[in-house]
Amino acid sequence: MEELAALIDALVYTRSRNEKLRLIAEYLKATPDPDRGWALAALTDGLDFPAVKSSTVRTMLMERIDPVLWALSRDFVGDTAETASLLWPTPETHPDPPTVSEAIDALTLMTRRSVQSDLPKLLDRLDPSGRYALLKLATGAMRVGVSTRLAKTAFAQAFGVGVEDVEEYWYGLAPPFAELFAWGAGGAPPPDTANLPTFRPFMLAHPLEDTVVDLADYVAEWKWDGIRVQLVHAGGETRVYSRSGDDISAAFPEMLASLDFPAVLDGELLVRGSHQGGEAGGAASFNALQQRLGRKTVSKAMLRDFPAFVRLYDVLLLDGEDLRPLPWSARRNQLEALIARLPDSHFDLSAVIEADHFDHLAVIRAGARDEAIEGLMLKRRDSPYIAGRRTGLWYKWKRDPLLIDCVLMYAQRGSGKRSSFYSDYTFGCWDGDPDAGAELLPVGKAYSRFTDEEMKKIDRHVRTHTVNRFGPVRETDRSLVFEVAFDSVHESKRHKSGLAMRFPRIHRIRWEKPAHEADRIEALRALVKD
DSSP states (O other), X not given: OHHHHHHHXXXXXXXXXXXXXXXXXXXXXHSOTTHHHHHHHHHTTOOOOXXXXXXXXXXXXXXXXXXXXXXXXXXXXXXXXXHHHHHSOOOSSOOOXXXXXXXXXXXXXXXXXXXXXXXXXXXXXXXXXXXXXXXXXXXXXXXXXXXXXXXXXHHHHHHTOOHHHHHHHHTTOOTTOHHHHHHHTTOOOOOOOXXXXXXXXXXXXXXXXXXXXXXXXXXXXXXXXXXXXXXXEETTEEEEEETTSOBOGGGOGGGGGGOOXXXXXXXXXXXXXXXXXXXXXXXXXXXXXXXTTTOSSOOHHHHHHSOEEEEEEEEEEETTEEOXXXXXXXXXXXXXXXXXXXXXXXXXXXXXXXXXXXXXXXXXXXXXXXXXXXXXXXXXXXXXXXXXXXXXXXXXXXXXXXEEEEEEEEEEEOSGGGTTSEEEEEEEEESSOGGGTOOEEEEEEEEOOOOHHHHHHHHHHHHHSEEEEETTEEEEOSOOEEEEEESEEEEOTTSTTSEEEESXXXXXXXXXXXXXXXXXXXXXXXXXXX
16 A cells, blocks of 8 residues: 555656656556556546545544644645545554555445444554545545546556557456456456457547548548447447446436447437427437436436437447458448448438538538537548547548637636636646647636536536645646637737637536547637638
8 A cells, every 4th residue: 555655646746747657657567466456446536435435534534633623624735635644643553554455355345334433444554645545545536647548558558568459458347457467467368358348449530620631532421419429239238338438328228229239339429309409300409418418317208308319420340340440431331231220219320421522511511500510520431440549530620610628727716696616717728639748728718607506516526626726716637628619719928828719608518528638729729810
């Protein structure tokens, strides 16, 4: 546990992406199984201990120290785990600290009744750094600037394997990832996930910007305004995954019975309607889909009023064959053939747009008025399906009005009736590739126009993801994405990014979108009008 505590301390005080990679890789190489597997799961939010909550920690502390001291300290520090680790009464003796595996076993056995007596026993065996690491691990709130992608990259770097291979096996394995380490570190055969309904990383697109493509080499499809999903059927089970690999099957149970043969399908999840302006039988707006998102159970009325379906983009695997190495044109032929095997109540095909040349396509894009359309996708006809973004293969070409995905950086309390909520937000775009250590630069500021329920949810996010304070302003970790609408953008010497938005407003909250997939400065700069 001491080694994990040292790693977490180092990660907290390190901003360099390369240094974070080095620290994690060195830890993974030096630490035995299963401790390193549990640590990897903790860093990627892959652990859950229902008996241990932040409220549990607060209760324990207020039984041991002055509640006023606790409240003042917690407000000043801004983090429950850090405050508790520093204020915890020091025992007279220091028994040997537990290993990570011992701590995991103990936390797993804790119940809501036993946690108040069992958790203090663990804390008494640790110094402040160890207590901090344990509480972060136990509450699932690590937040040390390590994304899942960065942790996978560190694993690949540590053992000299491909990060694409790590991602391929990752979602089919459970902590402490014994098979993954046996393969990566021990040279064992790759984990067998073929018969498991596991997520495969998506292929992503670059913003089109000023690029003009030849339609002899590229094909155009609409970019639908739903949520990108992957449907997987393997081993007799079907799962629905979001773009970040989260299993969202419970929110869309009607899709599970609709795919009954081995396949991995890529598409856009939408709801039918006519709801909020959607064409009857077609796709309704994102606002209609939002009624279904984030639900653990779905009522019959919700299934009736907002029926889900998937508009298919691609097929990755089919009947045991991996189609990803094939060119897009071959996969498209396979997709068009298999659509007859799927119920038309739950699936349709994203149509290819016929255009004579690029300028013709621009006219078609400008004339699109369906509110379920977000823009265009341009895909090379010979492109294989490759995880992540590869230059020159896929482009996204968003339509007007001007929309861009930004990452929340700072929050400040509002005024009036919302003065107790963090409702004024500063957001930024990446100054380059975030996976290569790019900096996030502020590009705008806006206050929210959300419902009270949404406001409370964002306020909770700000308070629990605070990494620094500057007077009334809180800096948050880089994890929440806003889709920001604005009228125009112009150059500005007052801002570090060199850009300023005109009338920015938060269009919607992208809870499902990973922060590293937010837009880059160059996408915003391309919108500057001469």
